[in-house]
Amino acid sequence: MDFDFFFNNLPQLTITGLAFGxxxxxxxxxxxxxxxxxxxxxxxxxEVFMYGTFATLWTVWALTGSGGASGLQLVGILLLALVMSMLSSALIALVLERVAYRPLIKKNAPRLIALISAIGASFVLAELMGLRDRVTGWVGLDDDLDRYVGGARINASMSGIVNMPNVEIAGISIKSVDLLVIAAALAMMVVVDQFVRRSKLGRGIRATAQDQETAALMGVNPTRTIQMTFLIGGLMAGVAAFLYMLKIEVTKFDVGFLLGVKAFAAAVLGGIGNLRGALLGGLLLGVAENWGAALIGTEWRHVVAFVLLVVILLFRPTGLLGESLGKARA
Amino acid sequence: MIRSSKSWQAVAVASVAGLVLTACGTTDEGGSGSESSGGGGGAACDVKLAFFGPETGPAAGLGKPIIQGAQLALDEYNADAECAIEMINYDSQGSPDEAPALATEAAGDESLIGIVGPAFSGESAAAGPIFAEAGLPTISPSATNPALADNGWDTFHRVLGNDATQGPAAATYIADTLSSKATFVIDDASEYGAGLAEEVTNGLGDVVVDTDTIQAGDTDFSATAQKVSASKADTVFFGGYYAEATILVSQLKDAGFDGTFVAADGVKDPAFLDAGNDAEGSVLTCPCIPNTDPNVAEFAEAYEAEFGEPAGTYAAEAYDAANVFLDGIAEGIDNREEMLEFVNGYDEAGVTKQVAFDEKGEPSEVHVYSYKVEGGEIVPEGEIS
Known part of the structure; x- marks a missing residue:
């Protein structure tokens, strides 16, 4: 236990933890x-997230020439990358809903079947990206697109294109990208939260979550509502993918796996079905892992994260904000 | 199932019968065969070699030059041999989990009499017992964990120095050339990375200010980077592979580390250069011989002509490893037992060094070189002594 280091660097450890959280x-x-x-x-x-990281990467690659970009041009490229990332993730999410879920839900298949379908879809999507050189090879495009599809199973990197300076706050050096990630994520959470709480569509989502049949009787179109839910989830995963690429700069076809497991843990930690719970769970998990890594050793960070999850679920089986589970879902 | 196992038995019987027949044939010709160095009249036919290691997967970048180096040796042999020797690729993806099943498959193919590989230390440890039991000789061009030679597998050989020589060489470089006052040692908990980090830690003694272990596959190393910058280290040594090294070096530099990043052969891959400016100035140690060395110039030229790219890490070592087996085949050896004997007694000049093995399968001659990332390229500096 390295308490000296931990307490001397607590602010930085918290900020980097919050950023990943x-x-x-x-x-x-x-x-x-x-x-x-x-x-x-x-x-x-x-995988919805993973496709967003590649959309960001490819947009940045395609628009920054060999000389790189700077100033306003770079900001423009990044904004476009964010839009592309959100669109790609949303598209994948909608396709998933249409292909992997809707046929099952229509036939009233048990939830377990849909779960297996989800796992299958996850593998298909990940391997499609991991074998993209072969896929483009079938249509004879692999030479033209070599930059984008080559090295399909190794890391692809946009390192060195975006260089954000460190900032000094109260004598502590903090990476500005971390602050940006935290601020952007919080802003997006507020937008989604308000949207679900106040808009008509949001009311439909909440109504469907409470009781799908009654909601349908009240004139809420369940299919459309489910589609909207996937759409919003996909858009947010796109934002996450963009912020991830700003911070880490490197992606790979299987990057979604570990992050997906952690994000799922965050959702359960906060109380699954609860929007604010997802935020709280994510931030808490990010900080806890980083603190654990600093205190015990980096090899223990995943252990710390999941021990925390188990301990919290022991005392609060529905998660931190999960009381309303079954009542005011979403 | 029954059908397939029956046909499998038939194949096994046929191949054993074939072996017995060809073995009889070669004993008559043995005398004349040993004189011809190329694929002369005494050379064995119907035998195969294999590559064992990552052809695909996250470490495919390290596997490719090895496959191509061995392939070059084969192509040169086949060019004037009366019967061509084939090389099979057992694609382990570099994973110790895949290795045992593949090794069992390889051991079952009796016409397979030599393996170039396994490429990595983890998979070598997993597959080694199976090869030892099958009596199938292996020559690794790249597995460097020291403990591999201590298992008593008489089939195990490697043509390069292990981490017990590379680790101390890296420590010597950090202490003497970089004159480090404070070194932070990081490893990735792998068989290879942890072993190497331990050797460096032992070699440097008090200079090591702290150590940390990361997980292969992770992408966020903020806590580690914070530890490094808080420790005021002037040098970081990383024992691990390039996939993590690329991300790690960027995050270290972002967190304010401005010293020298030192890593070993697992990072010596063009993909490490993805880190761009952050990789600049990094030092990589490697028991692999630089292409600029006069001894390998001819090999490097032939390699580039054949594959259209400069010879990568361990290509020359793979070429040497394949040539040991091919020399044996040229002498008419067509079974594992004689091949093993041949490899154990081998002592010829290869392109990387005088190739000979001690009783544990270690090379009798070892060199470690240092490389530096300069101007977006990995440039050889010279031998570490």
Whole structure:
């Protein structure tokens, strides 16, 4: 136990933990919303995130020439990358809903079947990205797209394109990208929270979550509502993917797996089905892991995260904010 | 199931019969065969070699030059041999989990009499007992964990120095060339990385200010980076592979570390250069010989002509390893037992060094070189002594 180091560097450890936690939270949103409406754990959501990271990477690659970009041009490229990331993730989420879930839900299949379908879809999507050189090879495009599809199973990196300076706050050096990630994630959470609370569509989502049949009788179109839920989850995963690429700069076809598991844990920690719970769970998990890594050793960070999850669930089986589970879902 | 196991038995019987027949054939010709060095009249036919290691998967970048180096040796042999020797790739993806099943498959193919590999230390540890039991000789061009040679597998050989020589060489470099006052040692908890980090830690003694262990596959190393910058280290040594090294070095530099990043052969891959400016100035140690060395110039030229890219890490070592087996085949050896004997007694000049093995399978001659990332390229510096 390295208490000296821990207490001397507590602010930095907390900020970097919050930054990663914010990314968990944004991904956790997708898990929690779909669960709220469908009581289904969408295990393919990690792949929705992964496609967003590649959309960001490819947009940045395509638009920055060999000389790189700077100033306003770079900001423009990044904004476009954010939009592309959100659109790609949303598209994947909608396709998932249409192909992997809707046919099952229509036939009233047990939830377990949908869960297996989700796991299957997750593998298909991940391997499709991991074998993208072969896929493009079939249509004879692999040479033209070599930069994008080559090295399909190793890391792809946009390192060195975005260089954000460190800032000094009260004598502590903090990475500005971490602050940006936290701020952006919080802003997105507020937007989604308000949207679900105040808009007509949001009311529909909440109504469907409480009782799908009654909601349908009141004129809420369940299919459309479920679609909206997937859409919002996908858009948020796209934001998470963009922020992840700003911070880590490197992605790979299987990057979604670990992050997906963590984000799912964050959703459960906060109380699955509860939007604010996802935020709280994500931030808490991120900070706890980072503190654990600093105190005990980095190899223990995943252990710390899941021990925390188990301990909290022992005392609060429905998660931190999970009291309302079954009542005001989503 | 029954059908397939029956046909499998038939294949096994046939191949054993074939072996017995060809073995009889070669004893007559043995005398004349040993003189011809190329694929002359005495060379064995119907035998195969294999590569064992990552052809795909996250570490495929390290596997490719090894496969191509061995392939070059084969192509040169086949060019003037009367019967071509084939090389099979057992694609382990570099994973110790995949290795045992693949090794069992390889051991079952009796016409397979030599393996170039396994490429990595973890998979070598997992597959080694199976090869030892099958009496199938292996020559690894790249597995460097010291403990591998201590298992008593008489089939195990490698053509490069282990981490017990690479680790101290890295420590010597950090202490003497970099004159480090404070070194932070990080490893990735792998067979290879942890072993190497331990050797470096032992070699440096008091200079090591702290150590940390990361998990392979992770992408966020904020806590580690914070530890490094808080420790005021002027040098970081990382025992692990390039996938994590690329991300780690970026995050270290972002967290304010401005010293030298030192890593070993597992990071010596063009993919490490993805880290761009953050990789600049990093030092990589490797028991692999630089292409600029006069001894390998001819090999490097032939390699580039064949594959259209410069010879990568361990290509020359793989070429040497394959040539040991091919020399044996040229002498008419067509079974594992004689091949093992041949490899154990081998002592010829290869492109990387005088290739000979001691009783544990370690090379009798060992060199470690240092490389530096300069101007977006990995440039050889020279031998560490």
């Amino acid at each position: 914010a990314i968990y939270a944004l991904i956790a949103l997708g898990y929690t919303m779909v669960y709220g409406v469908l009581q289904l754990i969408n295990f393919a959501h990690s």
